[in-house]
Amino acid sequence: MAIELPPLPYERSALEPHISAETVDFHHGKHQRAYVDRLNELITGTPFAEMALEDIVRGAQGAMFNNAAQAWNHAFYWQCLRPAAGGGGGEPTGALAEAIDKAFGGVEALRTQFDELALRTFGSGWVWLVQRAEGGLALAATANAATPLTGSDKPLLACDVWEHAYYIDYRNARAKYLEAFWNVVNWDFAASNM
Numbered sequence: 001m002a003i004e005l006p007p008l009p010y011e012r013s014a015l016e017p018h019i020s021a022e023t024v025d026f027h028h029g030k031h032q033r034a035y036v037d038r039l040n041e042l043i044t045g046t047p048f049a050e051m052a053l054e055d056i057v058r059g060a061q062g063a064m065f066n067n068a069a070q071a072w073n074h075a076f077y078w079q080c081l082r083p084a085a086g087g088g089g090g091e092p093t094g095a096l097a098e099a100i101d102k103a104f105g106g107v108e109a110l111r112t113q114f115d116e117l118a119l120r121t122f123g124s125g126w127v128w129l130v131q132r133a134e135g136g137l138a139l140a141a142t143a144n145a146a147t148p149l150t151g152s153d154k155p156l157l158a159c160d161v162w163e164h165a166y167y168i169d170y171r172n173a174r175a176k177y178l179e180a181f182w183n184v185v186n187w188d189f190a191a192s193n194m
Ligand SMILES: [Fe+2]
Pocket: 027, 031, 074, 160, 162, 164, 165
């Protein structure tokens, strides 16, 4: 049972002008595909070959973990984005908005803290909005391929802060990419993960 590269949930150019079709082509078509292809090579002939991606992430180590976690993180990431013309960006509503108010004092404060954490994250990694086991929301940063999936936090929203996520559009300006991220963020997806 090979792990598949999930198709994008929108057209490759649909996140423009915030995230270009070229970035999406490389990020989904080259980087994510490479993680999936390498993972399939690594699991062939092992007990992991019959496992779901989430279970491989939770059970693997070393290169197999890195490629499985990156395959999962990226599939999650594309769902965290939504074309601005199709409802992306804006403000969260309902139970998610209430939980954000409670944990951060409002969505503006969440964005500020999220951006600070993203800018502080050294090298490659991910920044997450997570729901703790007791129900409250929190922010988390993970290095390289690491993912909340291996812990007790439930991921609600992810921002890929590897340079490959923004170098074509914004060169080394991670802060500009974060502005773009908020313009196409998919709050409904985050809410659906609570
Ligand atoms: Fe990435």
